[in-house]
Amino acid sequence: MGVDFGYIEEYNPQRGFGFVGSTFQNKEIFEKGTFFHITKIKRKYPDLAQNLDNGICENICFWYETDKKDNKDQLCNIWLNTNDVPTEYKENITTKIEELWLKINKNSPHWLEKITIDLLGLDRTEELKQTRENLKLQKEEAEQKNNLSPRELRAEFIRKINQRSLKDIYLGLPIHLVDKVLWVSLEKRKNPLSHIPGGSDVVVEYHNGCAFGYNRIKLPSSYIYTILYNQMEDDFDYLAEQSQIAIVKDRVSKIFAREYDNQDERYHIPFEEVWNSETSNNLPWQCFKH
Known part of the structure; x- marks a missing residue:
């Protein structure tokens, strides 16, 4: 039934x-x-x-x-x-x-x-609408990056460096990610929680060489699940957990994260590797407390 x-x-x-x-x-x-x-x-x-x-x-x-x-x-x-x-x-x-x-x-x-x-009320409906819009923006940014030439990618990287301090972005990350991380702009994120300082920064590195950064994440477990879920086939949720892990490992290389209470504290907290496709035996979103 x-x-x-x-x-x-x-x-x-x-x-x-x-x-x-x-x-x-x-x-x-x-x-x-x-x-x-x-x-x-x-x-x-x-x-x-x-x-x-x-x-x-x-x-x-x-x-x-x-x-x-x-x-x-x-x-x-x-x-x-x-x-x-x-x-x-x-x-x-x-x-x-x-x-x-x-x-x-x-x-x-x-x-x-x-x-x-x-079923869920107006507040939860608005959250889901905002999450959907954020995911669509992330997809558009990823597609735009794939269409950039090497020179344009470098120019985009320099522009982002000028907007943020190096220690803000890269503290604790491997050196090879310095010119790879594409941060999702706060201006394009409509969830009100994204505009409140504090939370977590998360960087997802893929085997294809791309790396995306997300800051001020209040529920990193749900956020990472949502990001990765939308890259999977429709039957992903129906697969056994080991099969899901294998699929994610085939696409995602590593995930780094850091948690902070305010912007000043953020400058002094380094990223830590929380998931690695070579050593982890669980799903990425299971690595976060909330």
């Missing part, structure tokens, strides 16, 4: 059955949505069932529970309101909803914001 969310894709009023779309399950391109019979809807929502029988099925969506019959999923229960979904399902739904916000390579569903507010 599982819970999903979708719009009615097809309904035959003469035969009393149809199909509802799936948001979280991996359906084949040629596969129809989840089968449902009108009796399952009529028990709880007779008005909705009447509309369907009258041919009104456009823009109708709901949460639904499935079970197996003849080895195929079929609808066995529905909820029109997010708040009506049983508590035991909400933790799993919350995880899936948050994952949708983090998938920046796909357009977010038009209903996502409303559902998130219903």
